[in-house]
Amino acid sequence: MITDEHDLARSLHAVQSPPGLRLDPDDVLGAVHRADRRRRARTGALTTGSLAAVTVAALWATGSTVGPIGILPAAPWAQACSGIVDGPDGTRIELDRVSYAELPLSGSATGSSVVVAVDRCGGDGARVAYATRDAQGRLGEVEGWNEPGEETLEALREGRTVTPQPNRTPEGEVLIGVIASGATEVQVLSVAGPVDVQRQPLPDTGLDAYVSTEFSDPETETLGMTWRSRAGVEVVWLQVLDTADFDAPGTATEPLIAQDRNGLWRIWFGDEQGVLEGLLGTWLGVEFVEGEGRQVVAYLPSADHRIEVTTPDGGEAVGAEIRYAEPSVAAGRFAWVSAPSGSEISWVDGEGTREELTEPVRPRRDGS
Amino acid sequence: MRKRERDEEFSTFVRSATPELLRIAWFLTGDVEDAKELVQASLTKTYAAWSRVRPGLAVPYTRTVMVNHRNDTWRRRRREVPVDPHVGQRQDGAEDPTALRALADDVVAQQDLIDALSALPEQQRRVVVLRHYCDLSEATVAQELGISTGTVKSTASRGLANLRKHYARAKETVR
Numbered sequence: 001m002i003t004d005e006h007d008l009a010r011s012l013h014a015v016q017s018p019p020g021l022r023l024d025p026d027d028v029l030g031a032v033h034r035a036d037r038r039r040r041a042r043t044g045a046l047t048t049g050s051l052a053a054v055t056v057a058a059l060w061a062t063g064s065t066v067g068p069i070g071i072l073p074a075a076p077w078a079q080a081c082s083g084i085v086d087g088p089d090g091t092r093i094e095l096d097r098v099s100y101a102e103l104p105l106s107g108s109a110t111g112s113s114v115v116v117a118v119d120r121c122g123g124d125g126a127r128v129a130y131a132t133r134d135a136q137g138r139l140g141e142v143e144g145w146n147e148p149g150e151e152t153l154e155a156l157r158e159g160r161t162v163t164p165q166p167n168r169t170p171e172g173e174v175l176i177g178v179i180a181s182g183a184t185e186v187q188v189l190s191v192a193g194p195v196d197v198q199r200q201p202l203p204d205t206g207l208d209a210y211v212s213t214e215f216s217d218p219e220t221e222t223l224g225m226t227w228r229s230r231a232g233v234e235v236v237w238l239q240v241l242d243t244a245d246f247d248a249p250g251t252a253t254e255p256l257i258a259q260d261r262n263g264l265w266r267i268w269f270g271d272e273q274g275v276l277e278g279l280l281g282t283w284l285g286v287e288f289v290e291g292e293g294r295q296v297v298a299y300l301p302s303a304d305h306r307i308e309v310t311t312p313d314g315g316e317a318v319g320a321e322i323r324y325a326e327p328s329v330a331a332g333r334f335a336w337v338s339a340p341s342g343s344e345i346s347w348v349d350g351e352g353t354r355e356e357l358t359e360p361v362r363p364r365r366d367g368s
Numbered sequence: 369m370r371k372r373e374r375d376e377e378f379s380t381f382v383r384s385a386t387p388e389l390l391r392i393a394w395f396l397t398g399d400v401e402d403a404k405e406l407v408q409a410s411l412t413k414t415y416a417a418w419s420r421v422r423p424g425l426a427v428p429y430t431r432t433v434m435v436n437h438r439n440d441t442w443r444r445r446r447r448e449v450p451v452d453p454h455v456g457q458r459q460d461g462a463e464d465p466t467a468l469r470a471l472a473d474d475v476v477a478q479q480d481l482i483d484a485l486s487a488l489p490e491q492q493r494r495v496v497v498l499r500h501y502c503d504l505s506e507a508t509v510a511q512e513l514g515i516s517t518g519t520v521k522s523t524a525s526r527g528l529a530n531l532r533k534h535y536a537r538a539k540e541t542v543r
Contacts, residue, residue, distance in 0.1 A: 005500060005528055012395065012501040015478050020400045021390050025383045028411055032382075033375075035412045086417060143514060145436070166491075168519065239489055263537065 083119035084127040084145065091142035093117045093131055100209075101200035102133065107214030108171035111135040116176060116209030118202050125149045128163060130176050130209075143167060144176070157206040159183040159229025162236050175212040178202065179227060188212050189224040189235070189256065189268055223258050223266065244325040244334045255288075255297045255336050257325065267297050285347070285357050293319075294359060296337040296345055304350030307335040309343050317343040378418055381426045382411060388427070393434055395497045398486030410434045431502065432512045435494045484534040492527035499524050 083098035084091060093100070093115060100117040104110070112134050119127040129145035144165045148156060155161045159180035166173050175188055181201060188195040192215055199208040224237040233254055237243055240258040248254040256268045265276040267286060274286035276299055285298035298307060309320035320339040327334070337345055345357045386407065393403035393410075410433040414421065421429045485493055491513075498509045499520070506524075510517045 003532075005524070008496070008528060008531065009500040009503070011481055012497075015481060017387075017391055017394065018400055021394055021403060023386055023390060023404055023407060025379070025386060028382055028386060028408060029379055031408055032378075032412050032415045036415055086420075141514065166489075168515070241487065 081119055081121040081127055084117060084129045084142065091129065091145060093129055093139065093142060095139075099202045099205050101202050103198050103200055103209060103211045105132070105169060105174060105211065105214070107169060109169035109174070109214060114167070114174075114176055114211050115139060116178060116202070116211075118178065118205050118207060120205070126153055128178055130165070130167070132167075156180060158231075159227065160231070160234065162225055162227065162234075164225050164236065164238060166238075169214050172214045172216050174214050175210075175225070177210055177225075178205075178207045179210055180229060181206055181208050183208075183227040183229055183234075185226070185228040185233075186210065187226050187268075189226055189237075189258070189266075190215065191223065191260065191266065192216060193273070194271070223260055224256070226256055226268070242327045242330055244327040246323045246325045246334075246336050248323065248336075255295075257297070257327075257334055259327070259330065265299060269295060269297070285345075287357070287360055289360070293341050294337065294339045294343060294345065296335075296339075296357060298335045298337070298347065298357070299332055300335055300347070301332045302350070303333060305332070306348050307337055308346045308348055308354070309337060309339045310346070312342065312344055374418055378415055385427050385430065386411075389430060389434065392431060392497060392502065395482075395485055395501055396434065396493060398482050406434055428512065431498075435498065435512060480535070484531045487534055488527055488530055492523050492530060495520055495523040496527040496531070 083094050085094060095115070095117070098117040098119045100115055102113050102115050104113045109132075112132055114130055114132050116130045117128070119129070121127055125147060127145060127147050129142045131140050131142045133139045144167060146163060146165075148163070152161065156163065156178060157180055159182055162179045162183075163177040164175045165177055167176050175195075175197075179186060179199070186197045186199070188197060195215065196213045197210050198212075199210045201208050223240055224235055226233060226235045228234070232249070232252075233256075235256050237258055240260060241263065242259040244257040246254050253270050257265060259265050265284075267274045267276070269288045272288045274288065274297070276284045276286060285296055288295040288297070300306070303326075307322050309317040309322065311317050317339055320337065320343055323336045325334045325336070339345060341359070343359075345359075346354045347357065348354050389407045389410070390403055393406040394400060397403050397406055410430050413433050414426065414430045417429070485496065488496065494513060495509055498504050498512060499506065504512070506517050506520045509520045509524075513520070515523075
């Protein structure tokens with residue numbers, strides 16, 4: 001039990017390192033030197049190829065594009081990692097050497113903006129960084145950055161992943177990152193409800209920069225992001241304890257399920273959001289009114305429990321679909337039921353005891 | 369500085385600092401393998417900047433690189449807790465029940481702490497580790513993370529409160 005900060009410090013110092021927490025210094029040094037050689041080769045710092053790199057840069061500067069186009073860089077930011085630079089005073093963005101976009105901030109940060117930059121670092125991987133520009137137009141130091149390797153960069157361009165980074169504003173936080181230009185239906189998964197996302201292209205990268213509107217407290221509310229790529233609906237989770245994935249076909253609108261840091265299971269389905277509150281040892285379900293028919297997501301306490309869908313007279317409900325998803329840690333499993341309106345959805349335990357989830361009364365189209 | 373001298377200096381630094389950097393990385397990531405990757409990646413960056421790293425400041429420099437490093441992808445937390453296979457054995461190789469029970473208690477308590485740390489939001493975890501494990505002042509933490517001292521103070525306080533909540537919840541679950 002942690003009582004105060006002294007106790008916390010004492011506990012942290014007393015923790016024994018697990019036996020596997022070891023690195024052989026020779027292996028580390030070997031890997032460091034190999035990585036450094038690759039980096040130096042890319043940046044033209046090695047003798048081989050350095051002259052060609054200098055020549056190409058000079059041609060670009062004069063605007064000439066003589067010679068085979070293949071040997072010319074695509075843009076100035078393709079030279080080394082010279083656009084996002086580490087220095088003694090921190091990291092800074094050289095705007096003329098990167099592909100960048102500038103997006104206005106909202107809420108308590110209105111008047112300032114965020115600059116998101118991508119430095120291609122010569123082609124093998126990249127640096128992505130952001131910095132805020134204050135109301136006086138001054139660009140600050142880099143506040144967050146990462147270094148996606150070539151594989152991650154490819155995944156970003158193809159819309160298989162995103163890089164959300166929470167960033168503090170005077171009275172809240174915003175989510176900043178880059179996403180594939182072709183991604184659609186970008187949504188922040190937040191307890192707070194719908195959060196708008198603004199986007200702007202990052203020239204010649206196949207990526208867009210994005211920034212969300214200001215949250216009141218995303219440290220506890222930002223749970224993830226979802227978007228649609230060519231492969232279907234994608235999701236990346238941020239501050240969650242556990243998740244469950246139905247692995248539905250790419251075209252389907254799939255419920256997205258995550259357990260927040262307070263232990264509550266939260267479910268997003270299209271524009272709706274539900275929460276499962278109660279004891280996880282019992283049947284818990286939430287019905288969404290999205291679309292036609294019944295859409296139910298239920299938590300079943302064990303793999304012995306199942307869902308059955310029937311017509312009111314006990315016959316087979318034609319067109320009903322049941323999918324199950326197992327969380328990584330929690331003991332039970334989730335069921336997602338799509339069934340025609342009027343069907344009976346029941347929870348059946350291992351001994352055959354049934355309990356029906358009554359269909360909610362839907363508002364009529366005239367609103368009554 | 370000549371390359372050979374530079375490499376020797378860096379090699380000495382790696383040999384002496386790696387165990388401590390690994391512990392910090394473990395607290396930051398909550399996972400042994402992720403911690404190793406983080407240290408390796410951070411040392412690679414430190415080497416690239418070695419000529420700019422002032423003497424005596426290599427550990428803070430690498431620590432700053434580590435705390436500002438973000439995994440490209442979200443990873444699920446692992447549940448396995450590696451333990452030394454020889455602990456809980458007597459010299460003749462037979463199991464020692466008392467030692468095994470003590471080991472189990474220790475592992476649970478340690479894992480609770482690691483789980484509690486892992487459940488914190490990234491920034492709270494960074495502040496808690498730098499402030500309470502690395503024993504850095506609020507001003508130094510602020511400098512390493514590029515945030516204000518006030519933010520360090522409030523983030524550390526929220527971190528501690530969240531750790532308490534985690535333990536309270538864990539206790540409820542045990543009941």
